[in-house]
Amino acid sequence: MQSEPSIKSFDCVKWTRETRDRISAEIRDMSDEELRRWLEARRPQDPYLAALFDRKTSPKGSKAPAQTPEGD
Numbered sequence: 667m668q669s670e671p672s673i674k675s676f677d678c679v680k681w682t683r684e685t686r687d688r689i690s691a692e693i694r695d696m697s698d699e700e701l702r703r704w705l706e707a708r709r710p711q712d713p714y715l716a717a718l719f720d721r722k723t724s725p726k727g728s729k730a731p732a733q734t735p736e737g738d
Contacts, residue, residue: 693701710716 693704696704710719
């Protein structure tokens with residue numbers, strides 16, 4: 667027994683790819699300083715996302731060197 671294919675009201679993969687492509691094109695030729703200002707202008711308003719945005723340490727598993735919090 668096969669079910670009928672459902673019609674998506676929102677295609678998450680399509681939206682993600684379009685958004686990624688749009689942002690990549692927008693920031694492609696920015697210098698590091700321009701990119702920093704661009705990111706700062708888009709600081710999240712959600713408290714949870716803002717906390718992630720303001721992290722001073724690298725996430726676990728990151729290849730970037732972690733910075734230790736002050737006071738250690």
